[in-house]
Amino acid sequence: MNATSPARLPSRSRGRWTLIALFGVFFGAMALAGVLRFSGWQPTSHRNTGQLLQPPADLRALPPTLADGQPYPWNPNDRTWRILVAPSASCTSECVTLSQGLGKVWQLFGHNADNVEILWLGTPPAEVQGMPALRALRAQPDLRAALPAVDDAAGTPVYVIDPNGFVIMRYAPGFDMAGLRKDLATLLKLK
Structure with missing residues (x-):
């Protein structure tokens, strides 16, 4: 018999989705920065x-x-x-x-x-x-x-x-x- 109560399952699932969302935001921002960097884009204030x-x-x-x-x-x-x-x-x-x-x-x-x-x-x-x-x-x-x-x-x-x-x-x-x-x-x- 499982000791986890049915009321805790949605809470655990929500915690996992929050963790996945945090990883997605973090690694997504890094991926976007990498794409912008290697495509040669620069803010106009930093251009010659x-x-x-x-x-x-x-x-x-x-x-x-x-x-x-x-x-x-x-x-x-x-x-x-x-x-x-x-x-x-x-x-x-x-x-x-x-x-x-x-x-x-x-x-x-x-x-x-x-x-x-x-x-x-x-x-x-x-x-x-x-x-x-x-x-x-x-x-x-x-x-x-x-x-x-x-x-x-x-x-x-x-x-x-x-x-x-x-x-x-x-x-x-x-x-x-x-x-x-x-x-x-x-x-x-x-x-």
Whole structure:
């Protein structure tokens, strides 16, 4: 004879179904997270505006030279991030607008502005030559050739270079300056 009373059977069955439901919720959430992770989905707040370069272009072997002839060291210990512009020789009014926008982005970094420099490959427009963060570099064909998709028919792309000398991001011509600021602000938080 079974010692379990008939009144306890529905209670035991309910407890089992509760346990199965808890396992289903837990493992279902994990399965959903795995599917989202491996499908490449990311929340919009975590997406880059610029194109993340895979693999990044390595400029460490191509040290730039400042316009005055002095070498420009990458110096990773300073933790300085760089925005690089490599315009074509025919860039005129577009470059003035671009340089003024980059100057505003640099100013918006506030106390972190000391950790960002703007490198201009060639002669920058006269309108922005006094900007504190602007470093004019000599036109170096080998350095320009190392930049991914530098000769874009749509205009002048902009690049983000990490403190070690790797080009990690590319911004297509006509990009949104707010996106560059957001991406670089995220990178500046990395110490």
